[in-house]
Amino acid sequence: MNSMDLSDKQEPLLYSVLNISEHASSAEIHDRYRELSLIFHPDKQRNDQTREVAAKNFLDIQKAYEVLSDPFLRNVYDTLGNDGLKVIWPESLRKLPSQEVKRMLSQLKWTSKHQDLRKLISPEARLNCSIDASSLFEPGFSHYRWPQRMRHRLQNISLLTWGLKYNTRRALSDKTNLLLMTRMNSRGGEAGGDVVGTIRHQFSPRLTFSATSSLFSYRTVTLDTLFRDDKIGSISVRTYLPLRKTGRVPPVTLSFSRILSAKHRWKGDLSCHFGPLPQLSVFVTASSPLALTSDASDSPWEDQDTPSTPVSLSVSGLKSTFSFWTYGVSLNPGEPKVIGQWGLAFSELAFEIKAGLQFGLDGLSWLVSGGWTGDTASVKASLSLGFLGVELDLDLYHLGQRLHVPILLSNEYDPGLAFWTIVIPSSALVLGYHFIVVPRRRRQRISQISEACQKLEEDTTIKQQTQNTISILTEPAKKRMAAEAAKDGLVILEATYGPAESFDFGSQYDLDVTIPVQALISNSQLHIPGHRSKAGLQGFYDLAPFAAKTLRIRYTFQGRIHYAEFLDDLPVVLPLADHLVD
Numbered sequence: 001m002n003s004m005d006l007s008d009k010q011e012p013l014l015y016s017v018l019n020i021s022e023h024a025s026s027a028e029i030h031d032r033y034r035e036l037s038l039i040f041h042p043d044k045q046r047n048d049q050t051r052e053v054a055a056k057n058f059l060d061i062q063k064a065y066e067v068l069s070d071p072f073l074r075n076v077y078d079t080l081g082n083d084g085l086k087v088i089w090p091e092s093l094r095k096l097p098s099q100e101v102k103r104m105l106s107q108l109k110w111t112s113k114h115q116d117l118r119k120l121i122s123p124e125a126r127l128n129c130s131i132d133a134s135s136l137f138e139p140g141f142s143h144y145r146w147p148q149r150m151r152h153r154l155q156n157i158s159l160l161t162w163g164l165k166y167n168t169r170r171a172l173s174d175k176t177n178l179l180l181m182t183r184m185n186s187r188g189g190e191a192g193g194d195v196v197g198t199i200r201h202q203f204s205p206r207l208t209f210s211a212t213s214s215l216f217s218y219r220t221v222t223l224d225t226l227f228r229d230d231k232i233g234s235i236s237v238r239t240y241l242p243l244r245k246t247g248r249v250p251p252v253t254l255s256f257s258r259i260l261s262a263k264h265r266w267k268g269d270l271s272c273h274f275g276p277l278p279q280l281s282v283f284v285t286a287s288s289p290l291a292l293t294s295d296a297s298d299s300p301w302e303d304q305d306t307p308s309t310p311v312s313l314s315v316s317g318l319k320s321t322f323s324f325w326t327y328g329v330s331l332n333p334g335e336p337k338v339i340g341q342w343g344l345a346f347s348e349l350a351f352e353i354k355a356g357l358q359f360g361l362d363g364l365s366w367l368v369s370g371g372w373t374g375d376t377a378s379v380k381a382s383l384s385l386g387f388l389g390v391e392l393d394l395d396l397y398h399l400g401q402r403l404h405v406p407i408l409l410s411n412e413y414d415p416g417l418a419f420w421t422i423v424i425p426s427s428a429l430v431l432g433y434h435f436i437v438v439p440r441r442r443r444q445r446i447s448q449i450s451e452a453c454q455k456l457e458e459d460t461t462i463k464q465q466t467q468n469t470i471s472i473l474t475e476p477a478k479k480r481m482a483a484e485a486a487k488d489g490l491v492i493l494e495a496t497y498g499p500a501e502s503f504d505f506g507s508q509y510d511l512d513v514t515i516p517v518q519a520l521i522s523n524s525q526l527h528i529p530g531h532r533s534k535a536g537l538q539g540f541y542d543l544a545p546f547a548a549k550t551l552r553i554r555y556t557f558q559g560r561i562h563y564a565e566f567l568d569d570l571p572v573v574l575p576l577a578d579h580l581v582d
Helices: 014-018 026-040 048-068 071-086 098-121 146-155 415-458 460-486 514-519
Strands: 124-132 158-171 176-187 190-202 207-214 220-229 233-242 252-261 266-274 279-290 321-331 337-346 351-360 363-373 377-386 389-398 401-410 491-499 526-528 549-557 560-567 572-574
Touching: 014 026, 014 048, 026 048, 048 071, 071 098, 279 337, 363 415, 377 415, 389 415, 401 415, 460 491, 460 514, 491 514, 549 572, 560 572
Parallel strands: 124 401
Antiparallel strands: 124 158, 158 176, 176 190, 190 207, 207 220, 220 233, 233 252, 252 266, 266 279, 279 321, 321 337, 337 351, 351 363, 363 377, 377 389, 389 401, 491 549, 526 572, 549 560
């Protein structure tokens, strides 16, 4: 679907062209069109001047009739105006009920207007509420009955701090933006607030400069410069300039980040702070793909020049999974520490889990986190265990509005509490994935493939061409099979091409390609290059669009049965000893 500006309808209205009501029936539209087309038909005019005017009006009348006589286009025009007519709408949308189409178009219009408004001012709000809930788990209240004990524990929950930030952004020009932030906070009964402004200017696609200053406090101006380059990496410099003389050298923070190895996805980060309390931190991050399912792609390790094949979503959601790790050290006078983190990112599910530890002067601390991130919303949670106690951190985001809630569960080092705080929600998450997410994704995939196959059934051209191709290949395939059988060579017993995952679809989605595969054999060998779909081979076609495909081959070689499966973009090499069936 093409992008568009869903603005309000502009004059002249198509209803005005035909001079009918917006509630006119199909019969009224047809009658009015016939009447006006006879009046303004260019062939009815007697001179060139009126013929030119009539031709213009005749085209407007035709356009109005074509739109208003089509129920789907009329819904589009009534909801989105002329801009909606410029969009190439999918054919599947036309088959939906009229009320469903109106609902979807209205939702699209609202979403578009909301996005336009967000682009104009980019409002963002963040509410931080720090809660002390340690009374729920601390010992005591044993002399009370259970209801009274729970009531006392709940009554002792308190709000430690809260803070509210609100940001707006306004474009002053193509390269200059103004950001305004208001913030309020309260701690220990004391409240405060401030207004902060930032001017950001982009000198070039690689160089950005910004200046930030507070209206009521911190009589300094924060200057930031960021330089990005694909080969060098990114370099940022931050310094603080006081608005009055202090006799001190302003502190400076220098950060450098670059890709250390594109092939192995290694990235390095270096940060140095020069000032009264100097700091140095060095981190290395890497990621690599994991094959958690049989159809996991190894494309991240392929040559960048290799043409990529379309990636299909999987039912499990585990097809595109990556592991990542981060190691680093942070050196500062008050809190030097060594940090390590490991995690898994499930790209299809937009979900990430991470575990980490850090070791410093205060001992060993653990961190476990997980989060889901969507287009307009995200939910994240993390649990930390250290000498300060156990803390649960919740972060919720939706359309620029963020709620951050740190919850203190214990003031003491309590591994048991941390363990159950992780296990209980994790178990619920695993059960929800197994009984809700996977069945729902399976139903969606079955529906997608069934719809695609229905379209293929209606399109008899592809099927007829494939059958004709197989008919042509039948005789050569029989000759090669007889020749291979005579010398105990490579004989294809059965070959099918269909969905890679084990859906409950049945064999109707598997294409019998025994003859086309047998026809490809030469001198007891079969080789099909990889990095492209096998649907382009003679006698093949895609019976299951939107699904990863697998070529399954059962064959004999030297009188022994072999079996092999090949993903759609992987090369095929037969025979191999690994394919031998015991």
